[in-house]
Amino acid sequence: MFELLKTDPQTKARLGRLTTAHGVVETPVFMPVGTQASVKALDPRELREMGTQIVLGNTYHLNLRPGLDIIRAAGGLHKFMNWEKPILTDSGGFQVFSLAKIRKIKPHGVEFRSHIDGSLLFLGPKEAMEIQRVLGSDIAMVFDECPPHDAPAREQRLAVERTIRWARECREQPRADGQKVFGIVQGGSNPELREECARALVAMEFDGYAIGGVSVGEAEPEMMKAIEFTEPFLPANKARYAMGLGTPAQMIELISRGVDMFDCVLPTRIARTGTAVTHTGAFALKGSAYKTDFGPIEEGCECYACRTFTRAYLRHLLRANEILGLRMVSVHNSHLFLKIMAEVRAAIAAGTFAEFYREFIANYTPSQKILAQRQRETER
Amino acid sequence: MFELLKTDPQTKARLGRLTTAHGVVETPVFMPVGTQASVKALDPRELREMGTQIVLGNTYHLNLRPGLDIIRAAGGLHKFMNWEKPILTDSGGFQVFSLAKIRKIKPHGVEFRSHIDGSLLFLGPKEAMEIQRVLGSDIAMVFDECPPHDAPAREQRLAVERTIRWARECREQPRADGQKVFGIVQGGSNPELREECARALVAMEFDGYAIGGVSVGEAEPEMMKAIEFTEPFLPANKARYAMGLGTPAQMIELISRGVDMFDCVLPTRIARTGTAVTHTGAFALKGSAYKTDFGPIEEGCECYACRTFTRAYLRHLLRANEILGLRMVSVHNSHLFLKIMAEVRAAIAAGTFAEFYREFIANYTPSQKILAQRQRETER
Numbered sequence: 001m002f003e004l005l006k007t008d009p010q011t012k013a014r015l016g017r018l019t020t021a022h023g024v025v026e027t028p029v030f031m032p033v034g035t036q037a038s039v040k041a042l043d044p045r046e047l048r049e050m051g052t053q054i055v056l057g058n059t060y061h062l063n064l065r066p067g068l069d070i071i072r073a074a075g076g077l078h079k080f081m082n083w084e085k086p087i088l089t090d091s092g093g094f095q096v097f098s099l100a101k102i103r104k105i106k107p108h109g110v111e112f113r114s115h116i117d118g119s120l121l122f123l124g125p126k127e128a129m130e131i132q133r134v135l136g137s138d139i140a141m142v143f144d145e146c147p148p149h150d151a152p153a154r155e156q157r158l159a160v161e162r163t164i165r166w167a168r169e170c171r172e173q174p175r176a177d178g179q180k181v182f183g184i185v186q187g188g189s190n191p192e193l194r195e196e197c198a199r200a201l202v203a204m205e206f207d208g209y210a211i212g213g214v215s216v217g218e219a220e221p222e223m224m225k226a227i228e229f230t231e232p233f234l235p236a237n238k239a240r241y242a243m244g245l246g247t248p249a250q251m252i253e254l255i256s257r258g259v260d261m262f263d264c265v266l267p268t269r270i271a272r273t274g275t276a277v278t279h280t281g282a283f284a285l286k287g288s289a290y291k292t293d294f295g296p297i298e299e300g301c302e303c304y305a306c307r308t309f310t311r312a313y314l315r316h317l318l319r320a321n322e323i324l325g326l327r328m329v330s331v332h333n334s335h336l337f338l339k340i341m342a343e344v345r346a347a348i349a350a351g352t353f354a355e356f357y358r359e360f361i362a363n364y365t366p367s368q369k370i371l372a373q374r375q376r377e378t379e380r
Numbered sequence: 381m382f383e384l385l386k387t388d389p390q391t392k393a394r395l396g397r398l399t400t401a402h403g404v405v406e407t408p409v410f411m412p413v414g415t416q417a418s419v420k421a422l423d424p425r426e427l428r429e430m431g432t433q434i435v436l437g438n439t440y441h442l443n444l445r446p447g448l449d450i451i452r453a454a455g456g457l458h459k460f461m462n463w464e465k466p467i468l469t470d471s472g473g474f475q476v477f478s479l480a481k482i483r484k485i486k487p488h489g490v491e492f493r494s495h496i497d498g499s500l501l502f503l504g505p506k507e508a509m510e511i512q513r514v515l516g517s518d519i520a521m522v523f524d525e526c527p528p529h530d531a532p533a534r535e536q537r538l539a540v541e542r543t544i545r546w547a548r549e550c551r552e553q554p555r556a557d558g559q560k561v562f563g564i565v566q567g568g569s570n571p572e573l574r575e576e577c578a579r580a581l582v583a584m585e586f587d588g589y590a591i592g593g594v595s596v597g598e599a600e601p602e603m604m605k606a607i608e609f610t611e612p613f614l615p616a617n618k619a620r621y622a623m624g625l626g627t628p629a630q631m632i633e634l635i636s637r638g639v640d641m642f643d644c645v646l647p648t649r650i651a652r653t654g655t656a657v658t659h660t661g662a663f664a665l666k667g668s669a670y671k672t673d674f675g676p677i678e679e680g681c682e683c684y685a686c687r688t689f690t691r692a693y694l695r696h697l698l699r700a701n702e703i704l705g706l707r708m709v710s711v712h713n714s715h716l717f718l719k720i721m722a723e724v725r726a727a728i729a730a731g732t733f734a735e736f737y738r739e740f741i742a743n744y745t746p747s748q749k750i751l752a753q754r755q756r757e758t759e760r
Contacts, residue, residue: 037696041703044688066671066696073672074692082688291446292453308424308462312454316417316446323421323703 001180001207002027002239010354012231012258015345018208018239020086020138021178022078025053027239027260028344030251030337031088033268035061037071037081040268041323041330044083050303050335051342054138055083056263059131060092060099060123064114068134076136076176088263089137091128091170093144093184094212094243105162108169109143125166129173129181137179141210142170144184149218156188164200171204180207182241188213189222191229198233208239211259215244224253231258248277248340249364255344256357262341267333272326274318277333279340281365285329290315303335304328381560381587382407382619390734392611392638395725398588398619400466400518401558402458405433407619407640408724410631410717411468413648415441417451417461420648421703421710424463430683430715431722434518435463436643439511440472440479440503444494448514456516456556468643469517471508471550473524473564474592474623485542488549489523505546509553509561517559521590522550524564529598536568544580551584560587562621568593569602571609578613588619591639595624604633611638628657628720629744635724636737642721647713652706654698657713659720661745665709670695683715684708 006015016027032039032047035058039047047055057077062068066080074080077087096103100112100121109124128143143166145159163186170181183201187193201209211230214223227242234240241261242254251262267277274286278298285297296306297314305314305328317325340360347356386395396407412419412427415438419427427435437457442448446460454460457467476483480492480501489504505523512520523546525539543566550561563581567573581589591610594603607622614620621641622634631642647657654666658678665677676686677694685694685708697705720740727736 036700036702037693038700038702038704041707043704043707045684065700066692070672070692070696074674074690080690080693080696082693292450294454304425310454310460312446312450313417313460313462316450316460320416320418320445322416322418323707324418324423327421327423327703327707 002237004237006348007236008348008353009351011256011357013255013344013348013353013357014258014260015348016239016260020054020180022084022086022138023053025086026345028251028255028341029053029261030341031056031261031263032334032337033263033265034081034083035265036065037062037077039334040265041272041327042268042334044081046304046331047083047334048085050331051338052085052334054086054088057087057089057135057137058092058095059089059128059135060095062135063092063123063131064116064121068131072134076134078136086138087135088139089132089135089141090243091132091141091143091184092123093128093141094146096123097146105145109166125169126173129170129175133174133176133179136176139180139182139208140175141182142167142184142206144186144212146186146213146216147188149188149213149216149222151188153190156186156190156193160187160193160197164197167201167206168204171206182206182208182210182239184210184212184243185230185234186213187226187230189218189226189229194226194229195233198230202233202235206238208241209234210241210243212243214242215246220250224257227254227257227259234258247366248279248337249361249366251337251340252344252357252360256353264337267337268330271329271333274325274329276329277336279336279360280363282367285311285315286318287315297329297332298336301332301336301339303332305332305335382617384616386728387616388728388733389731391636391737393635393724393728393733393737394638394640395728396619396640400434400560402464402466402518403433405466406725408631408635408721409433409641410721411436411641411643412714412717413643413645414461414463415645416445417442417457419714420645421652421707422648422714424461426684426711427463427714428465430711431718432465432714434466434468437467437469437515437517438472438475439469439508439515440475442515443472443503443511444496444501448511452514456514458516466518467515468519469512469515469521470623471512471521471523471564472503473508473521474526476503477526485525489546505549506553509550509555513554513556513559516556519560519562519588520555521562522547522564522586524566524592526566526593526596527568529568529593529596529602531568533570536566536570536573540567540573540577544577547581547586548584551586562586562588562590562619564590564592564623565610565614566593567606567610569598569606569609574606574609575613578610582613582615586618588621588641589614590621590623592623594622595626600630604637607634607637607639614638627746628659628717629741629746631717631720632724632737632740636733644717647717648710651709651713654705654709656709657716659716659740660743662747665691665695666698667695677709677712678716681712681716681719683712685712685715
């Protein structure tokens with residue numbers, strides 16, 4: 001399923017190729033997030049035009065709304081949302097632990113109340129895999145337990161034990177035709193737990209491995225360490241996916257640490273409040289500095305928004321609450337994330353990734369405001 | 381500027397061609413409304429694809445936000461919003477009388493407070509024409525007084541007198557290169573006032589004539605009468621424009637009464653609350669009847685939304701408050717209004733409009749809810 005094409009000689013960056021039932025995904029890859037069967041504010045044509053290879057869907061959200069019967073009747077998630085390329089579905093584990101009310105952990109899953117209508121529901125390995133089977137995603141994720149980053153050591157250990165047990169249960173469930181399943185490594189910022197969890201999952205021979213329990217409110221250095229504690233125990237011939245990350249600079253950092261796959265609501269979420277991202281950082285497009293700035297969001301950018309509209313016009317739209325404003329910033333931001341991944345792949349292929357990395361990080365000014373956001377909580 | 385190509389033998393329907401500085405407009409025509417320099421939720425590509433010939437902009441709104449300096453610096457409204465086809469701008473008269481707070485009518489215009497920030501402003505014939513000159517619209521509208529439909533007779537008379545006087549003042553103001561100016565007939569539901577106003581404006585030889593003071597809350601039969609009272613006094617060789625109208629059935633009715641041009645926020649406004657329009661009427665797409673309806677919004681429709689998505693998917697998006705839902709219903713509804721106009725033009729050209737009219741009205745079920753809406757108040 002995963003072909004490792006090249007490893008960067010100076011860093012751990014990898015060039016790879018994931019083959020799925022709905023097509024090939026070149027890695028490193030950024031996956032736009034379509035939690036509720038729609039990448040917010042974007043349509044499939046726009047996604048294709050910006051070079052989207054694979055999108056995310058979400059078990060927890062889609063099971064609550066529209067509900068599985070409707071997606072089953074549609075013939076699966078691809079047909080329902082009219083997206084013919086690969087889809088990865090998250091298992092709902094993260095959402096059960098972050099969104100749902102009054103949850104009760106049981107041996108074979110979690111009892112919780114829907115955040116929409118309060119109804120009592122149950123999600124565990126069996127249920128999560130069955131939902132993902134019906135959704136028909138190309139890559140399904142195991143049902144894991146994702147404790148808060150500041151959970152006590154005992155809770156982190158219990159979460160790892162459950163995550164391993166539930167992963168084994170997931171492994172045995174029926175799958176959709178050609179569906180691949182990724183394990184999720186938990187263990188917080190504890191190196192022993194990370195190693196233990198990774199080793200146990202790798203022994204089960206999943207099709208790929210995600211690093212979970214990152215971007216859950218912890219500081220950036222701690223997040224980097226969680227990745228560094230985990231990565232050495234993951235096999236080279238399987239894809240590695242850092243869940244819910246990150247800013248452009250974070251993705252570049254993680255690629256240099258051996259990560260292949262990313263998903264994040266950041267580009268569309270901050271677009272809706274008028275924040276645009278470029279190769280050098282983020283800025284609030286509503287600022288008065290852009291009143292009569294008739295250049296594009298980012299000079300040289302080939303996205304539809306930059307080819308069509310000026311900063312001054314987009315600023316006006318955002319201030320006037322015109323939907324076209326947030327639409328176009330969503331187009332630009334998502335395009336940028338995908339474009340950076342294309343540049344990364346070209347650099348690894350050319351053997352110049354280390355140079356690309358240094359330049360990128362040197363030119364990029366991280367936004368403290370954005371880093372402080374807990375990006376995954378409500379939407380992933 | 382206006383060429384009358386054909387008149388229907390059985391009705392007053394007309395086939396025409398308006399030539400403007402930014403291109404030719406085939407009439408009867410529906411003009412999507414871009415009050416704040418954006419047709420709500422749609423982008424210029426989508427507008428072009430659905431066959432938009434001309435869009436509306438608004439003097440009152442654009443003058444408040446982004447403000448004239450910014451649009452002047454951009455090189456006019458076409459460049460600011462990146463719309464290369466014709467634009468008609470309303471004069472702001474209607475908005476001053478419907479949106480602005482604490483207005484005071486003076487001899488040469490109206491003093492009012494901005495509905496955005498409460499600042500004291502003045503708009504009259506001179507100001508409205510100067511703003512429209514800077515916007516650089518292809519068709520500018522005179523600054524008129526639009527009283528409420530239930531205003532007393534004395535007020536209606538005063539409004540007509542002012543409207544005539546202000547039209548004369550507008551006539552004398554400088555214009556943008558190639559800019560045409562339309563007069564606006566007021567007079568409410570009083571046939572004498574309508575005739576008097578029409579005759580006075582026609583004597584001034586405007587480039588076209590609008591019928592204002594319609595769709596301002598009056599009942600539909602009263603609105604039809606206002607058009608019937610006015611139309612006989614308008615010259616055959618100039619375009620006639622019914623402002624702020626209407627539903628598909630209303631437009632067909634008005635075309636049969638000799639009207640050539642329409643604008644209405646209806647298709648995009650009701651789209652945002654999930655109401656779709658078809659050749660046979662309107663329906664709420666959120667309804668549970670469409671849960672597993674995998675057909676398009678309208679069978680046979682060629683719009684992007686109908687070619688791409690099912691009712692079941694769009695229903696889900698609307699219920700989940702996904703922007704793509706209201707975007708796609710906006711695409712469909714706007715396309716439908718334009719498509720009906722194309723069908724009308726073909727029918728007049730083929731000499732079959734009377735038949736088309738009978739069939740259309742027989743098949744169309746008007747929505748009382750929509751008819752009751754005062755469509756123009758906040759957005760036109």
